[in-house]
Amino acid sequence: MSALVLKSVHKAYGKIQALNGLDLEIPKGVVCGLVGPNGAGKTTTFGVVGGYVRADSGSISLLGQGPFDPAIHRGRVALLPQDCELNPHMPVRESLEFLARLQGMDRKSAVADTDRVLELVDLRDRAQMKIRQLSHGMRRRVSVAQAFLGSPELVLLDEPTAGLDPDQVMRLRTLFLSQKGKCTLVISSHVLAELEQSCDYVVRMEAGRCVQAGDMDQVTQRRSMVRVQVQGDVQAAAELLAAFEPRVQGEEIILRCPVGVAPETLNAQVLPILLANEVKLLQIRTGESLEAALLK
Template sequence: MSLIKCDSLSKSYGSKLALDSVSIELKAGAPVALVGPNGAGKTTLFSLLCGYLLPSAGSVTIMGEKPGSTKLLGQVASLPQDATLDPNLSLLTQFTLFGTLQGLSTKQAKAESLRVLSLVDLADVAHQKPHSLSHGMSKRASIAQALIGSPKLVLLDEPTAGLDPANAKVIRELVRSLSGNITFVISSHNLDELEKLCDQVLYLDMGKLGQSVSIQENMTDEYLTISMLECEQEQFIAAVEALKGIKSVTRKQENEFSIHYSAEAIRDLEVQLFTLLSQNGWKYRALLKGRTLEDTLFS
């Protein structure tokens, strides 16, 4: 059974079509990225999946049930980008309340609250109110709230927006560690971060599903992406293109190049590249098998 299935799903606000005949079928598993420009329909899609909105046309099911069904209670959680916790209640008090709303006893809800706060290293501030927490701690607390009851599907909207690198890393590691039991759908503009966490990437634009990309499948034997520290760009491109089996070398941005080659004609490209770099005194920052997510979506 599919975790999420959308069939020609559409949503209109008056004359504005926010989501236009989107068809998606997702299985449980690795985190899924949802990307697209502002106004693309990402928040509308999340709202439909949560049952906050009803479709204007088409259909959507989660684990075979309509969003908002009582059968999905505790199975689906969502964290909007600007979600805030109640400033007047301690984390433990409001998390315990959320747990009881999912059908847990007060004792069970308190234990569950401490469990999810421990997941984000906040058990020691369980009795504090949200206003006493830093921005990073508040974001981690909000994510913990979304994990109450061990849902099978969690929708995260910009979970690391505005966070310092240390807190962003904590959240990435948390998502990675829980992905065996929870399927995360993550909406973000940070493509580098999504590339580290997700395999499948859904691209929405103007309400339409433009692409569905598998990052693993994108890591083919026909592309390499290299980021250089020092080199003369035109000389570098000419030198690499002169190697046997190279189809093209394209500069994607400052000192980053995509190399398209024939895997049958050149089987030791990495070795030849390192030799070339050594001969010319060029230094590189990173070498990536395949193409970057940005390159795949927008080239």
């Protein structure tokens, strides 16, 4: 079953067509990266999925139960809209407890769950501070924390790491990875390297449409390609691997995995040949970067 299905969704802001017949299907249980240039319609997609932006036409189904409806989806679908902040006058703890209680939790469960999500984003020591007293990064992390209150089945995070420092980005990446298998996570971001590490499914949008969707392995060819970077004569090194039908691209030798052969098996065959011929290896990796895959 799919966690999220959008069919022929249109949304216009005046003359600007933000979503132009968007068809999208995200399988259940994946960590999905939603990518695309500015104006591709990612944020609008989050809006129509979250119910706070009204689609002009088309159909939306979350967890197989129609468009977002708090009566059906509260506590099951969680959102982090872009550029949204919690009430600045309230302390972190009170804000999260309030949202947890609105999800249907009793006071005791709300307190316990608030502690849990604050731990997830490493902010327990700031629980008593007012939102306005936190730095931008901390406020963003509190907003991320609210999305993990309870046990949501579908979590949509729009630019969760925008404006965060590398350390905080790493912490959130760890959090997203820890959610694998627990829920369906949809993350929108411009930082493709970050999505490449966190996601196992990717959707690319352009001009309000989905132009590419698939497993991360498939898109980046992680399971079907090995790239070998050497120092010195690349052509000579490639000739040593002639049996594997290599292709030279810049300083890299690209090898396709034959059907049924895993990249690690191919590596085990290639590596002894290169070492025996004293080729200076700089790097061996599988597939290509998400950025390269999407820019092709």
